[in-house]
Amino acid sequence: MNPQVIPYSHSIPQLCIECASELHYALWKIKMMDFFQTIHARQSVRAYQAKPVEAEHLEAILSAANQAPSAGNLQAFEVVVVRDPGMIQTLTNACFNQGFVAQAPVVLVFCADTARSGAKYGAMGEQLYSVQDATIATAYAQLAATAMGLATCWIGAYREEDISKLLELRAELRPVAMLPVGWPNETPPRLPRRALGEIAREYPPARA
Ligand SMILES: Cc1cc2nc3c(=O)[nH]c(=O)nc-3n(C[C@H](O)[C@H](O)[C@H](O)COP(=O)(O)O)c2cc1C
Numbered sequence: 001m002n003p004q005v006i007p008y009s010h011s012i013p014q015l016c017i018e019c020a021s022e023l024h025y026a027l028w029k030i031k032m033m034d035f036f037q038t039i040h041a042r043q044s045v046r047a048y049q050a051k052p053v054e055a056e057h058l059e060a061i062l063s064a065a066n067q068a069p070s071a072g073n074l075q076a077f078e079v080v081v082v083r084d085p086g087m088i089q090t091l092t093n094a095c096f097n098q099g100f101v102a103q104a105p106v107v108l109v110f111c112a113d114t115a116r117s118g119a120k121y122g123a124m125g126e127q128l129y130s131v132q133d134a135t136i137a138t139a140y141a142q143l144a145a146t147a148m149g150l151a152t153c154w155i156g157a158y159r160e161e162d163i164s165k166l167l168e169l170r171a172e173l174r175p176v177a178m179l180p181v182g183w184p185n186e187t188p189p190r191l192p193r194r195a196l197g198e199i200a201r202e203y204p205p206a207r208a
Contacts (some may be wrong), residue, residue, distance in 0.1 A: 039147050064144030076133045079141075094163050095158040118172075
């Protein structure tokens with residue numbers, strides 16, 4: 001088949017059949033789960049194989065993060081991609097020595113760009129919207145990784161100042177989540193969820 005011709009896939013609705021970019025071709029080659037399968041398949045995996053994550057997978061993950069909604073479409077976040085094993089080990093130490101992080105061939109550090117959102121929305125942008133932008137981008141990245149069979153674990157426990165220093169982040173960037181990404185080396189038991197009736201309620205309450 002001519003690699004420039006990309007069949008439209010219903011499971012990748014943002015695929016453009018006209019631009020024939022390398023990334024879109026890579027996406028087409030990667031077998032992906034459907035949406036609800038992906039949502040239910042995602043779980044925190046804390047053991048990774050000693051196997052690299054290919055550039056096309058990484059690009060697909062970042063591309064998914066780039067599709068996340070953001071306040072005013074400012075996309076007030078940046079992702080630092082760390083592949084250097086020495087740096088990953090150092091970051092791991094700053095994550096209160098959560099040793100499994102160092103097994104991952106790549107760690108993504110999602111940072112809120114407080115100034116970018118703050119310039120438009122003031123304190124709300126600095127303190128809330130930029131953090132929300134970075135957080136939802138992390139979630140999209142995590143689901144994209146899952147859809148391709150990759151494993152991740154959301155890391156929120158770290159010394160923020162240490163991460164900022166290690167990655168030489170600009171003052172306005174605030175690390176809000178880290179994602180080690182790798183091929184899974186364990187199948188953890190699924191953790192239970194609260195009942196829907198506990199987390200959602202109608203307002204005003206339905207009368208009996
Ligand atoms: C904000 C946040 C912070 C988290 N921080 C960590 C962490 O530092 N280390 C870790 O191993 N897991 C961390 N997790 C993963 C949770 O423990 C996990 O999502 C939760 O137990 C549910 O399990 P599941 O992801 O397998 O469904 C974090 C998750 C979130 C959303």
